[in-house]
Amino acid sequence: MxxxxxxxxxxxxxxxxxxxxxxxxxxxxxxxxxxxxxxxxxxxxxxxxxxxxxxxxxxxxxxxxxxxxxxxxxxxxxxxxxxxxxxxxxxxxxxxxxxxxxxxxxxxxxxxxxxxxxxxxxxxxxxxxxxxxxxxxxxxxxxxxxxxxxxxxxxxxxxxxxxxxxxxxxxxxxxxxxxxxxxxxxxxxxxxxxxxxxxxxxxxxxxxxxxxxxxxxxxxxxxxxxxxxxxxxxxxxxxxxxxxxxxxxxxxxxGIVATPTLSKPRVAEATELETLVNTMQVVDTRSGKSFASGHVPGALNIPYNSKFVTWAGWLLDFDHDIAVIAEFRLLEEIQTDLQSIGLDRFVTLVDIADLSPEQLTEQYPDWSAEQAIEAAEAGEVVVLDVRNKTEWDAGHYEQAKRILLGKLSSRYKEIPVDRPIAVHCASGVRSRMAVSVLQSLGMKNVINIDGGYAALQPVLDRQALTEK
Known part of the structure; x- marks a missing residue:
């Protein structure tokens, strides 16, 4: 045997x-x-x-x-x-x-x-x-x-x-x-x-x-x-x-159709991105920091790493076409990854190498934990925690609002829009994806808290000691 x-x-x-x-x-x-x-x-x-x-x-x-x-x-x-x-x-x-x-x-x-x-x-x-x-x-x-x-x-x-x-x-x-x-x-x-x-x-x-x-x-x-x-x-x-x-x-x-019947994604010119954003889901697979420094308005940021498939399943709609911004050499691997969870509508790839600075017109800032807490205490920002419930229960900022990253697209209307939104997760990886989700939904005044709750907790602990 x-x-x-x-x-x-x-x-x-x-x-x-x-x-x-x-x-x-x-x-x-x-x-x-x-x-x-x-x-x-x-x-x-x-x-x-x-x-x-x-x-x-x-x-x-x-x-x-x-x-x-x-x-x-x-x-x-x-x-x-x-x-x-x-x-x-x-x-x-x-x-x-x-x-x-x-x-x-x-x-x-x-x-x-x-x-x-x-x-x-x-x-x-x-x-x-x-x-x-x-x-x-x-x-x-x-x-x-x-x-x-x-x-x-x-x-x-x-x-x-x-x-x-x-x-x-x-x-x-x-x-x-x-x-x-x-x-x-x-x-x-x-x-x-x-x-x-x-x-x-x-x-x-x-x-x-x-x-x-x-x-x-x-x-x-x-x-x-x-x-x-x-x-x-x-x-x-x-x-x-x-x-x-x-x-x-x-x-x-x-049951689902056999993979050999699915077409290979078309490779599009970067000049088509504006049209693609208006007609399908566009996923930018660069790192969160690269995305923050400049990206195509309307794109989602899901970095291509070991968690790509899971987050694609959380954040993408199965009923709409998908365009991916990635290295051309990764086309077949990304298609296989998406097909593994039934995301068969990956139809277009734009090579990262073809992007020009003129197209990457949208950005977002990083704030330190100290900046975020100071602004939150002054009522100047809304703090959004996108971690899961177990993480939240283990410790959180009392004034924060928690909405799981994967639920943002269906619950974003619960977030106040009268102030900027400062987003955090545990370390800063998920919060960058969350910022991209909010921006794609039209909420442009969004900030990433660098270092996440790991950076926030010492600040909150010092604050608690001072209050005593």
């Missing part, structure tokens, strides 16, 4: 390929949309991918299962658990095998057993792996059920998909599912669907794999024996889910 681990650092998403070297057959568990990596690895190992398996309808990335099925006639093993709202609508269009708790299937000489593990979502299943004729499993693919040091959150259906009243139900289901997990032998390996940085849990570990025994000893969720206490802990302080999660649920339920 062969096991290969694939990890997308930009989405903190793990997927796996299991192959039977005797028969040359392989299966991919929870494939991402870009399937080329699996195909290359299979070819290198002399394997033929004949199947995929999904632990659940994913909310944070586009699944590659439908593309595998349509391009290579693979069989898809899909959960048939959950009610009618949680069935794969595209199953009728491909070679799909609907599975429920206790079902077994084979790929070559490797056997998989389905274990229904609801809690994160109602239809969620895990896959126990048996090699050859083993009577005990060697491992379990847990998807978003059990992670290293954490478990899947139960609130996404309510927070992201808008299905009210599901959080408490999911938490109780998770409590019961974990009883089955704890009953597995300690030596069983655990292969989760996400790592550190994912919004699918509160505090996922950075180690890629673990064991049932280790999680029983160290994972907080497996230590709590009282259901009420467990539900309270699990449903408290979960991070706000990105806006695009709701779209991903719909996309992965219905």
């Amino acid at each position: 062969l096991l290969r681990y694939f990890y997308d650092e930009k989405l903190a998403q793990a997927s796996y390929m299991v192959g039977c070297q005797m028969t040359g057959e392989a299966i991919v568990i929870d494939p991402s949309r870009d399937i080329e990596g699996y195909l290359k690895e299979a070819a290198k190992e002399g394997l033929h991918i004949v199947a995929t398996a999904e632990t659940h309808i994913h909310a944070d990335f586009v699944s590659g299962t439908r593309e595998f099925a349509e391009r290579f006639d693979t069989t898809a093993y899909l959960s048939d658990e959950g009610d009618a709202d949680w069935k794969y609508e595209f199953a009728a269009d491909i070679d799909a095998k609907l599975v429920t708790d206790g079902n077994r299937f084979k790929v070559g000489n490797v056997t998989f057993e389905v274990m229904h593990t609801p809690g994160h979502t109602p239809e969620h299943v895990s896959f126990l792996l048996y090699d050859r004729d083993q009577t005990v499993p060697m491992g379990i693919f847990t998807g978003d059920f059990v992670f290293v040091g954490d478990i899947g959150r139960p609130d996404l259906l309510e927070e992201a998909a808008g299905i009210q009243g599901t959080t408490a139900v999911g938490a109780k289901q998770m409590f019961e599912s974990l009883k089955r997990f704890k009953a597995l032998p300690d030596f069983v390996q655990v292969w989760p669907g996400h790592g550190a940085g994912s919004a699918c849990g509160k505090a996922l570990g950075a180690v890629p794999t673990t064991t049932v025994g280790y999680e029983k000893q160290t994972n907080w969720a497996l230590q709590v024996e009282d259901e009420t206490a467990f539900v309270k802990e699990l449903t408290t302080d979960q991070p706000e889910p990105p806006n695009y999660f709701a779209m991903m649920k719909r996309v992965n339920k219905k």
